[in-house]
Amino acid sequence: MSFNIESQISSCGGKLLKLKHDSKSTKTSMDVNVYLPRQYFEEKAGKIPAVYYLSGLSCTPQNASEKAFWQPQADKYGFAMVFPDTSPRGENVPDDPEESWDFGLSAGFYVDATQSPYHKNYKMYSYVHDELPRELYQFFQTSGLGAGSTVDFLDNVAITGHSMGGFGALSGYLQQYSSPRKYKSCSAFAALVNPSQVQWGKKGFGGYLGSEVAQWEKYDPVNLVKVVSNNGNDTILIHQGTSDPFYKDQLKPHLLIEAAKGTSWEGKINLNLVDGFDHSYYFVSSFVPQHAEFHAKNLGLI
Numbered sequence: 458m459s460f461n462i463e464s465q466i467s468s469c470g471g472k473l474l475k476l477k478h479d480s481k482s483t484k485t486s487m488d489v490n491v492y493l494p495r496q497y498f499e500e501k502a503g504k505i506p507a508v509y510y511l512s513g514l515s516c517t518p519q520n521a522s523e524k525a526f527w528q529p530q531a532d533k534y535g536f537a538m539v540f541p542d543t544s545p546r547g548e549n550v551p552d553d554p555e556e557s558w559d560f561g562l563s564a565g566f567y568v569d570a571t572q573s574p575y576h577k578n579y580k581m582y583s584y585v586h587d588e589l590p591r592e593l594y595q596f597f598q599t600s601g602l603g604a605g606s607t608v609d610f611l612d613n614v615a616i617t618g619h620s621m622g623g624f625g626a627l628s629g630y631l632q633q634y635s636s637p638r639k640y641k642s643c644s645a646f647a648a649l650v651n652p653s654q655v656q657w658g659k660k661g662f663g664g665y666l667g668s669e670v671a672q673w674e675k676y677d678p679v680n681l682v683k684v685v686s687n688n689g690n691d692t693i694l695i696h697q698g699t700s701d702p703f704y705k706d707q708l709k710p711h712l713l714i715e716a717a718k719g720t721s722w723e724g725k726i727n728l729n730l731v732d733g734f735d736h737s738y739y740f741v742s743s744f745v746p747q748h749a750e751f752h753a754k755n756l757g758l759i
């Protein structure tokens with residue numbers, strides 16, 4: 458399976474590639490954007506790490522590519538960015554029967570659905586954490602782009618995300634924390650930390666995973682911090698705007714801090730409440746530089 462390069466856009470010192478490919482996991486054509494930093498086009502830049510950014514409800518790969526301002530940071534430190542889509546799409550892909558924006562299309566919740574009719578296409582966990590990185594790695598081995606550098610899409614990688622994507626990042630990072638460990642670091646913006654307990658998550662998990670609580674818990678970060686041991690000095694970086702309309706009802710980042718108490722994650726989750734910031738990309742882009750520096754350190758770039 459390979460990628461079609463739909464467009465290559467010069468952005469900052471590198472290039473944003475808009476790619477399309479057929480996914481085995483979702484059985485659909487998937488869009489994904491990849492930013493290759495300036496280092497990729499310089500000779501002998503070696504192996505460039507990658508940061509995966511998972512977007513929130515209602516988003517496509519375009520939102521963050523256009524409004525998060527990751528590109529200057531990727532150029533500063535020398536990492537690639539991957540912006541996957543938020544759900545499968547296409548004529549035969551089932552949507553929310555009510556066509557609301559918090560379930561179905563643009564709202565795949567980064568889980569592998571088990572419930573009909575969603576189980577055929579909504580396999581976003583396998584897609585994002587397994588299929589996509591493998592496919593990108595293979596494609597860029599022989600793409601002929603760049604000046605001899607390679608991107609390490611598989612091993613030297615970090616993950617971040619916004620809102621539903623913040624949940625997806627925390628959940629994937631913690632589920633893949635050991636044997637073998639996948640991500641070197643994780644951060645999140647306005648993350649949905651306890652989907653099992655809030656309306657967005659109950660609707661998403663119920664629709665994709667059914668009513669069995671154990672199926673929800675294996676994805677829920679509040680449960681995962683209790684069962685996954687922090688085996689070193691790893692920290693998780695989170696920013697949350699206090700003027701975010703979803704902060705108190707859906708996101709509730711304090712629940713993650715409380716859940717971590719008495720576990721190996723206590724004191725390791727660096728939650729920053731930032732006054733006056735809302736849920737938008739004005740908020741995300743304001744703190745991308747801090748998240749970029751955090752990941753650059755963990756990826757061995759500084």
Ligand SMILES: N[C@@H](CCC(=O)N[C@@H](CS)C(=O)NCC(=O)O)C(=O)O
Pocket residue numbers: 512513514515516520558619620621736737738
């Ligand atoms: N007003 C938003 C409500 C949903 C929302 O705020 N979505 C967040 C993620 S949870 C977002 O990033 N929206 C897209 C954007 O701001 O570009 C919309 O309908 O797009």
